Amino acid sequence: MDEEFYNAFATPVTPISLAQNTMLENETGTMQKPPKLMNIEEYKGWEGRFENWVQANYLDAWERVETKYVRPTNDDEEVIAIKDMSAEDKRKYKNEKMMLSLLQQAVKEDIMVLLQHNGSSYSIWKALRSKFVGSQEMIKNKKSLLKKEFDLFRGLKNESTKQIIERYCNLLVNMRRVSINKDNEELIEKLADALPHETWGTYLMMLRNKKRFSTLTLSKFIEKLEAQEMEQRKIVRMKDFDGEQDIGLYYKAGLNEKNHQLITKG
Numbered sequence: 001m002d003e004e005f006y007n008a009f010a011t012p013v014t015p016i017s018l019a020q021n022t023m024l025e026n027e028t029g030t031m032q033k034p035p036k037l038m039n040i041e042e043y044k045g046w047e048g049r050f051e052n053w054v055q056a057n058y059l060d061a062w063e064r065v066e067t068k069y070v071r072p073t074n075d076d077e078e079v080i081a082i083k084d085m086s087a088e089d090k091r092k093y094k095n096e097k098m099m100l101s102l103l104q105q106a107v108k109e110d111i112m113v114l115l116q117h118n119g120s121s122y123s124i125w126k127a128l129r130s131k132f133v134g135s136q137e138m139i140k141n142k143k144s145l146l147k148k149e150f151d152l153f154r155g156l157k158n159e160s161t162k163q164i165i166e167r168y169c170n171l172l173v174n175m176r177r178v179s180i181n182k183d184n185e186e187l188i189e190k191l192a193d194a195l196p197h198e199t200w201g202t203y204l205m206m207l208r209n210k211k212r213f214s215t216l217t218l219s220k221f222i223e224k225l226e227a228q229e230m231e232q233r234k235i236v237r238m239k240d241f242d243g244e245q246d247i248g249l250y251y252k253a254g255l256n257e258k259n260h261q262l263i264t265k266g
Helices: 002-008 015-028 042-057 059-064 087-106 122-133 136-152 163-178 183-194 195-210 210-217 218-237 257-265
Strands: none
Touching: 015 210, 042 059, 042 087, 042 122, 042 163, 059 087, 136 163, 163 183, 163 195, 163 218, 183 218, 195 210, 195 218
């Protein structure tokens, strides 16, 4: 669902969209990196994503959060050196180290340092859950704040349509992280009401009168806004064309200043 929000309003790469991509990668993970836990209040949603990612990529390592690892010792209760371990003990040891590495990659350091654990992946996993349970009051307050932000959401002065949508999508992602769910109709109506009436009032009235409006998803609604804004830009461009080309339209990420100078000089 989050990917639909970001992909629906296709724009050139900007610092904001790069930050959104990073946020999305942190949430869902990539082929190389597990989903990242950035705030303890996001643990509930992150837990399942992390478990699925690890089990899909390092199933043997997952055993170590389900069964406590104890390093083997000799008859004198001294830790056995790795070189002297049996093949099975080496396998378990490697899986423990892999699980520790994945947790270190996935859990933000600010959270990790506050956990009470003994250094094993099993104890870290248990400590994360305990930390989350202890943060329920904080989560409750955040949910209340986000619900209020949703109710009050509107476009700001001098804010572009693109910026309104980006801010709205970020709000919805944060709501989803703490299990605040809205039906599709409410999501669309809230975004529609947030758009400047003088710019979008007539178009939205026409769109609402179409038979298929009630079946639109949020991503499809955003696509229609994008198409309409492009049409508006084209009309304005045709009316006020001054003979200068908008070079930025030809490139996904635009041109850097040096190349732009070379082209305009040529």
